Amino acid sequence: EADIYQTPRYLVIGTGKKITLECSQTMGHDKMYWYQQDPGMELHLIHYSYGVNSTEKGDLSSESTVSRIRTEHFPLTLESARPSHTSQYLCASSERETQPQHFGDGTRLSIL
Amino acid sequence: RKEVEQDPGPFNVPEGATVAFNCTYSNSASQSFFWYRQDCRKEPKLLMSVYSSGNEDGRFTAQLNRASQYISLLIRDSKLSDSATYLCVLGGSQGNLIFGKGTKLSVKP
Numbered sequence: 001e002a003d004i005y006q007t008p009r010y011l012v013i014g015t016g017k018k019i020t021l022e023c024s025q026t027m028g029h030d031k032m033y034w035y036q037q038d039p040g041m042e043l044h045l046i047h048y049s050y051g052v053n054s055t056e057k058g059d060l061s062s063e064s065t066v067s068r069i070r071t072e073h074f075p076l077t078l079e080s081a082r083p084s085h086t087s088q089y090l091c092a093s094s095e096r097e098t099q100p101q102h103f104g105d106g107t108r109l110s111i112l
Numbered sequence: 113r114k115e116v117e118q119d120p121g122p123f124n125v126p127e128g129a130t131v132a133f134n135c136t137y138s139n140s141a142s143q144s145f146f147w148y149r150q151d152c153r154k155e156p157k158l159l160m161s162v163y164s165s166g167n168e169d170g171r172f173t174a175q176l177n178r179a180s181q182y183i184s185l186l187i188r189d190s191k192l193s194d195s196a197t198y199l200c201v202l203g204g205s206q207g208n209l210i211f212g213k214g215t216k217l218s219v220k221p
Contacts, residue, residue: 033208042213043156043199058208090155098144098203103155 003027006091006104013081014112021076021107023091031097032074035090036060037106043090049074050097081111115139116212118200124218129190133215135200136182144203145176147185149196150214156199159185190219 004025013019025032034047035058045058049068063085064078074093078085088108092101118135125131145162160167162174162183173186183202187194200212 035211039153043211045208048208088153097208100146100158100161101209103157106155 004091004093004102004104006089006107008107009105010108010110012110012112015080015082017081019078019081019109021089021091021109023074023076023104024072025074025093025102025104026072027093027095027102028071029093029095030071031094031099031101032068033092033094033101034058034064034066034074034076035092036062037088037090039088047076081109083111085109086111115204115210116200116202118212118215120213120215122216122218124220125190126220127190127192129219130186130188131190131217132187133185133198133200133217134182135184135212135215136180137200137202137210138181139202139204139210140178140181142202142204144209145174145183146201146209147172147174147183148199148201148211150199151196156211159198187217190217192219192221195219 007022030051032049035043037043044060046062047066090106091104094101147159148156149159150156162176166175171188175184197214197216199214204210
């Protein structure tokens with residue numbers, strides 16, 4: 001099973017703050033993904049990366065940005081958080097695209 | 113037509129029951145198929161891959177019907193711990209995975 005870690009697990013913060021959600025994996029997977037999921041709703045892909053210096057936007061438009069400077073690290077940043085950004089953010093990785101993705105525990109973000 | 117469609121449920125079944133979920137997909141070129149399980153407020157976890165010949169893992173059986181473009185998951189002898197949302201997942205045309213909305217299962221004593 002892939003080892004993939006997300007921090008923080010929970011974050012409650014005020015409007016206008018800059019936020020970085022961390023995601024790291026120790027499996028050497030090239031493919032990494034960020035999903036957004038509201039309670040009781042489906043997963044939406046917001047960003048993905050196929051390797052270092054590769055980042056792409058997903059199906060759901062998001063005001064967040066990502067970077068992939070190192071294989072193991074795929075942070076997501078919100079420059080100015082708003083209440084509409086309140087959601088759960090899930091990071092995943094896989095050895096190859098279309099292979100099973102392994103998920104981190106997620107970050108529950110609440111913007112006041 | 114949505115890429116992946118599932119009956120949202122909930123399916124409320126007694127312990128020991130057999131329950132089956134179906135999932136239909138629109139992209140006939142999809143090559144990979146999976147069932148994931150997601151517990152409330154938790155991350156999705158891979159339950160099993162779905163192979164063309166069908167496959168079984170303990171009480172769980174997955175089948176793929178390419179002609180009709182659907183996959184199924186059968187759970188035998190349901191346990192209370194099977195209560196969760198089951199996500200149908202397939203490989204997308206852009207090389208990523210497409211997740212269904214999920215089917216909620218509630219197993220009662």
